[in-house]
Amino acid sequence: MHYDVIIIGAGPGGIFSAYELTRQNEQLKIAVFEAGNALERRKCPIDGKTVKSCVNCSTCAIMSGFGGAGAFSDGKYNITNDFGGTLYEYIGKSTALELMHYVDQINVAHGAQGTRLYSTAGTKFKKRCLQNKLHLLDASVRHLGTDMNYIVLNNLYQELNDKVEFRFGYQVDHIRVLDGGGYGIESEKGVDTCSRCIVSVGRSGSKWMENVCRELSIPTKSNRVDIGVRVELPAEIFSHLTDELYEGKIVYRTEKFEDSVRTFCMNPYGIVVNENTNGIITVNGHSYEDPKKQTENTNFALLVSKHFSEPFKDSNGYAESIARLSNMLGGGVIVQRFGDLMRGRRSNRDRIEEGFVRPTLSATPGDLSLVLPKRILDGIVEMIYALDKIAPGTANDDTLLYGVEVKFYNMEVSLNESLETCYPGLYVIGDGSGVTHSLSHASASGVYVARQIAGALKNKADRMGMIPDGNM
Ligand SMILES: Cc1cc2nc3c(=O)[nH]c(=O)nc-3n(C[C@H](O)[C@H](O)[C@H](O)COP(=O)(O)OP(=O)(O)OC[C@H]3O[C@@H](n4cnc5c(N)ncnc54)[C@H](O)[C@@H]3O)c2cc1C
Numbered sequence: 441m442h443y444d445v446i447i448i449g450a451g452p453g454g455i456f457s458a459y460e461l462t463r464q465n466e467q468l469k470i471a472v473f474e475a476g477n478a479l480e481r482r483k484c485p486i487d488g489k490t491v492k493s494c495v496n497c498s499t500c501a502i503m504s505g506f507g508g509a510g511a512f513s514d515g516k517y518n519i520t521n522d523f524g525g526t527l528y529e530y531i532g533k534s535t536a537l538e539l540m541h542y543v544d545q546i547n548v549a550h551g552a553q554g555t556r557l558y559s560t561a562g563t564k565f566k567k568r569c570l571q572n573k574l575h576l577l578d579a580s581v582r583h584l585g586t587d588m589n590y591i592v593l594n595n596l597y598q599e600l601n602d603k604v605e606f607r608f609g610y611q612v613d614h615i616r617v618l619d620g621g622g623y624g625i626e627s628e629k630g631v632d633t634c635s636r637c638i639v640s641v642g643r644s645g646s647k648w649m650e651n652v653c654r655e656l657s658i659p660t661k662s663n664r665v666d667i668g669v670r671v672e673l674p675a676e677i678f679s680h681l682t683d684e685l686y687e688g689k690i691v692y693r694t695e696k697f698e699d700s701v702r703t704f705c706m707n708p709y710g711i712v713v714n715e716n717t718n719g720i721i722t723v724n725g726h727s728y729e730d731p732k733k734q735t736e737n738t739n740f741a742l743l744v745s746k747h748f749s750e751p752f753k754d755s756n757g758y759a760e761s762i763a764r765l766s767n768m769l770g771g772g773v774i775v776q777r778f779g780d781l782m783r784g785r786r787s788n789r790d791r792i793e794e795g796f797v798r799p800t801l802s803a804t805p806g807d808l809s810l811v812l813p814k815r816i817l818d819g820i821v822e823m824i825y826a827l828d829k830i831a832p833g834t835a836n837d838d839t840l841l842y843g844v845e846v847k848f849y850n851m852e853v854s855l856n857e858s859l860e861t862c863y864p865g866l867y868v869i870g871d872g873s874g875v876t877h878s879l880s881h882a883s884a885s886g887v888y889v890a891r892q893i894a895g896a897l898k899n900k901a902d903r904m905g906m907i908p909d910g911n912m
Pocket of ligand 1: 448449450451452453454473474475476502503504505506507508509510511512513514515516517518524610611612613640641642643644645648705713715724725726869870871872876877878879880882883
């Protein structure tokens with residue numbers, strides 16, 4: 441089949457490019473190829489009873505399928521240029537913010553009306569953080585919650601399904617550059633062609649993306665990874681902050697090494713979950729909007745950024761080795777009480793059960809100091825004590841630390857200001873491009889590229905005095 445546009449990956453980046461393309465030009469013939477399942481068929485087999493840990497499905501239901509890695513996420517759409525990606529470096533700060541607000545409006549119009557938009561503007565926490573060597577980053581955040589996020593995605597799917605061809609369980613193997621222009625999109629099920637291709641394969645497609653760049657000689661660079669733990673504590677400890685801001689993105693510079701440690705993905709009344717990236721089990725978290733599904737705990741990650749310089753290039757490989765070590769020792773994620781870590785002893789089942797914080801993830805009690813490099817662990821401990829000053833109780837003995845949490849950054853694909861590769865009409869967006877690391881940035885990059893394509897078609901049609909369609 442020939443299409444005007446083939447989109448590879450149905451995460452937020454792919455969904456929002458399809459949505460905007462159909463809005464901009466109804467004539468276009470568009471297909472979305474997705475390795476995972478349709479939304480209603482996405483089901484992780486871990487039920488906590490018969491299946492307690494990851495069984496390495498061929499495509500991970502948490503990371504893949506309609507909605508991408510975002511489908512069962514907490515649905516926090518942060519509207520900011522301060523974190524979540526560097527889209528603004530390509531398209532400018534005001535355009536990036538404008539597009540994130542546009543994405544927010546679409547979510548609201550597809551079921552998220554009634555959800556709250558939180559903001560750091562005018563908050564007293566900024567001063568309190570600064571007084572304790574902590575920096576609160578500026579942002580507005582719409583919290584959809586895992587349940588509302590699902591409803592929004594389902595509504596978007598129903599709307600798009602009439603206008604776009606979706607193929608699920610459809611893993612793309614190769615992208616071929618065709619002699620006469622356009623691209624051949626190859627899978628083991630066959631080859632399709634398109635005039636333009638939008639690649640939006642996210643974190644789960646990072647290895648595949650590297651291969652594509654290698655095959656097509658598209659330059660890339662990679663030098664950063666974030667490693668740390670997920671902290672879980674009673675929700676009351678952070679409630680003064682989470683009630684007002686929902687999540688605080690707080691950055692701390694360690695005294696010992698001047699490393700940057702930050703809070704990431706705060707989930708008030710949430711749960712801690714496993715995450716499977718390319719077969720490596722790490723930890724993450726999310727929370728529900730529905731009070732009936734909420735827990736008594738809040739969780740958030742504490743991550744230390746590691747930037748490597750020449751000659752070392754494999755920052756993701758470095759973090760993978762650390763995550764593998766925790767998988768080797770714990771069979772998956774390890775959990776440790778802060779008090780045990782500080783006393784230099786492992787946690788065991790009895791100590792966890794005797795503690796006052798009830799874990800929301802069944803992880804293996806162990807010793808994180810045997811897994812995390814000293815420099816990283818020292819940074820995390822320093823930050824826990826710094827946070828204890830603005831949220832007393834953070835450094836309690838019973839605070840739980842799950843490890844490891846890793847934020848893999850895809851290598852950055854070399855792109856121009858239209859997010860186009862050196863091949864005309866071949867675009868790379870979302871987390872797979874290395875440019876974005878969040879729902880709102882990935883979605884905004886999809887809208888941006890859709891408008892670039894629609895604009896290019898319109899310009900060409902204007903020049904030729906025709907109605908724009910994809911055959912141009
Ligand atoms: C548990 C969890 C919680 C999160 N919470 C938040 C949050 O609250 N806020 C936030 O901003 N971000 C959050 N994130 C991150 C967020 O989900 C991602 O930043 C976002 O989904 C990126 O969108 P994307 O479209 O670029 O990629 P993805 O969402 O990763 O989608 C890529 C899609 O491409 C498909 N694919 C990959 N390779 C191929 C191939 N070769 N052929 C066909 N299809 C392919 C994959 O199956 C996948 O469905 C969370 C992530 C996780 C895992």
